[in-house]
Amino acid sequence: MADSNILPIEFVDLKKQRARIGDKIDAAIQKVLSHGQFILGPEVKQFEDAMKQFTGVKHAIACSNGTDAIALCLMALKVRPGDAILCPSFTFAATAEVVAWLGATAIFCDIDADTFNISPASIKAGLETAKQKNLKAVGVISVDLFGLPCDYDAVETLCKENGLWLICDSAQGFGCAYKGRKTGMIGTFATTSFFPAKPLGCYGDGGAVFTNDDEMATLLQSLRFHGKGSDKYDNVRIGMNARLDTLQAAILLEKIAVYADEIEARNKVAAAYTARLQDAVKTPFVPADCTSVWAQYTLTLPEGTDRNALAAALKDKGIPTAVYYPKPLHQQTAYNRYPVAGNGVPVCENLAGRVISLPMHPYLTDAQIDYICTEFKAAMKAPQAAAA
Ligand SMILES: Cc1ncc(COP(=O)(O)O)c(C=O)c1O
Incomplete structure (x- = not known):
């Protein structure tokens, strides 16, 4: 710990x-x-x-x-x-x-x-x-x-x-x-x-x-x-x-x-995460000329990763994660009677099973980011989380 x-x-x-x-x-x-x-x-x-x-x-x-x-x-x-x-x-x-x-x-x-x-x-x-x-x-x-x-x-x-x-x-x-x-x-x-x-x-x-x-x-x-x-x-x-x-x-x-300052801090946190994680997982993409305010820092896990096992391993190390969103709206009970565009929405369905968000706020320290990234990489290598 x-x-x-x-x-x-x-x-x-x-x-x-x-x-x-x-x-x-x-x-x-x-x-x-x-x-x-x-x-x-x-x-x-x-x-x-x-x-x-x-x-x-x-x-x-x-x-x-x-x-x-x-x-x-x-x-x-x-x-x-x-x-x-x-x-x-x-x-x-x-x-x-x-x-x-x-x-x-x-x-x-x-x-x-x-x-x-x-x-x-x-x-x-x-x-x-x-x-x-x-x-x-x-x-x-x-x-x-x-x-x-x-x-x-x-x-x-x-x-x-x-x-x-x-x-x-x-x-x-x-x-x-x-x-x-x-x-x-x-x-x-x-x-x-x-x-x-x-x-x-x-x-x-x-x-x-x-x-x-x-x-x-x-x-x-x-x-x-x-x-x-x-x-x-x-x-x-x-x-x-x-x-x-x-x-x-x-x-x-x-x-x-203090919000402009907090947005800057959020961007620094996101950049630090990306620098440390991009060799291990798909990190968020920000198109040129766009500035994100990083409501979430969301990774896309490789196909077949056991996301629950990964989240549990991180939780054991004191690192909270969240999944936004586990089920797209067209699959929700309240909304499944509404149409989907064209032949379907395969990207939504695929990503719902693969996304995971890491802690994100303007006051994360470098030491915390280092710790989260080190533990994330270790958990990704552990047999229970790794892709089948
Ligand atoms: C994309 C999106 N739209 C709308 C809302 C609704 O906002 P509120 O919770 O303030 O009603 C939320 C809140 O989570 C949201 O994430």
Whole structure:
């Protein structure tokens, strides 16, 4: 076992972040407790302004969580039954869940084996699938999986050519960049999540929607507040209760102040992992001109590796791991009635059995990274984990 400088290793270490900015966060919480404006208090607008500054986008609308963020966009886009929306199958359920809420049909697309993000070729196949099923393809929800932006040149071109809107589900990718454009600047809308384990996380649930469209921004502000018009007792449309709590905004204001620095630290951790592991396993690929925020550091194991044995061996050494995602959405009980694009999504199915994510947060030390990599390589060589 390693010494106390190395262990314990957390998968996501929020305690280390608290050691850095906990005092500031506690003071910010205390300030909200004192002024008492718990719903849409001044910190919400201040945090929205901070997000605008961070991303360069014209409008940032804070909301209740990353799931509601996508739902608000779909409501603004007037999605209805008979509409088909293309999204990857290799993602968290929320991406497709909201499509079902509105009675529309998700068409599950395959992913690129190197980036884990939606495959433009599979979007094309999915458009044909929609036609065959007499569905009207209206849009794409792309996902910046594990914090890496997807292939936006190709996806935006396909959307333009086919009259589709684009929602970038950047729940895992707030602050990631594609050819100099941060998420939020891309798509009809982009959304994110501030779930505690996300790269920028709060102390509960939170989310946001980004758009450069003034009318859509006004609509979203109404939709997140019961469809309000001139005031909260003037209800001009059906909306939701989807506001971000002032307390969460106050916490996020302190966290966004150190976020650029944390993204840099995450990139250093990822680079250190890759340097040490690339001779032993397929490490994550980051295309040129893309910056990941490393929500996850995900390896692709050789075919036939006993992933459970590997994870158990690492756990024995005090190293937590996770599998995102063991089962793609088109194979889940709740979603298996929805179509897949074209002839299927073989890459999603293959990778679901081979991916494993290592601890990732900005406060991992070199000694911890060394230890994790040494133990990972040893476990890969052990007969129970090695490829059959
Ligand atoms: C890709 C993706 N989309 C949407 C969500 C939903 O975000 P939330 O948990 O804030 O509702 C998540 C959260 O894990 C996610 O990873």
